[in-house]
Amino acid sequence: MDSINQQQPEDNYKDLGGTEAIAKLKDMVDSAKSCFFLTNIKTGIPANVRPMSVQQVDDEGNLWFLSANDSHKNEDLSKDPMVHLLFQGSAHSDFLNVYGIATVSEDKEKIKELWEPILKVWFTDGIDDPRISVIKVEPTECYYWDNKHGNAIAFVKMLAGAAIGKTFDDSIEGKINV
Numbered sequence: 001m002d003s004i005n006q007q008q009p010e011d012n013y014k015d016l017g018g019t020e021a022i023a024k025l026k027d028m029v030d031s032a033k034s035c036f037f038l039t040n041i042k043t044g045i046p047a048n049v050r051p052m053s054v055q056q057v058d059d060e061g062n063l064w065f066l067s068a069n070d071s072h073k074n075e076d077l078s079k080d081p082m083v084h085l086l087f088q089g090s091a092h093s094d095f096l097n098v099y100g101i102a103t104v105s106e107d108k109e110k111i112k113e114l115w116e117p118i119l120k121v122w123f124t125d126g127i128d129d130p131r132i133s134v135i136k137v138e139p140t141e142c143y144y145w146d147n148k149h150g151n152a153i154a155f156v157k158m159l160a161g162a163a164i165g166k167t168f169d170d171s172i173e174g175k176i177n178v
Helices: 018-032 072-079 108-114 117-121 151-164
Strands: 034-039 048-053 063-068 082-088 095-105 132-147 171-177
Touching (some): 018 034, 018 095, 018 171, 034 095, 048 063, 072 095, 108 132
Antiparallel strands (some): 034 048, 082 095
């Protein structure tokens, strides 16, 4: 446990499993809307990083993206399916770290399910653009940092702690087991 947590008057660590884990994952991804999507993570050379929007988190905790089938990302995934996703929902909460295994397909039904009109910016032929592919990321390891009672209460607790010289951090962290 981090040294900061040893000064806490309350428990700030909680691993999540089952439906609670899936709900937390969905909530945090929804808060952030997008992530840094890292590929080429096992080679020992710098990873390839790009921002990506998550289209959906399903009931099993899989994250779904739409991608161009001729992108560097898809090329990276054809060589190594391991990915690392980094989310930040706000300046003070909703931090999420996800490792997973990505699979790429051109499942037309899933494309229709995930399609939004704004995506025409990248796929100019619309929903039938031949360049659209689907990336499914199946999480293998997730870790979160958040606050328990919302940003306003977390801020008040930080101010109170600073005023009296004690650690009153409203943070919570732990593994998300999906």
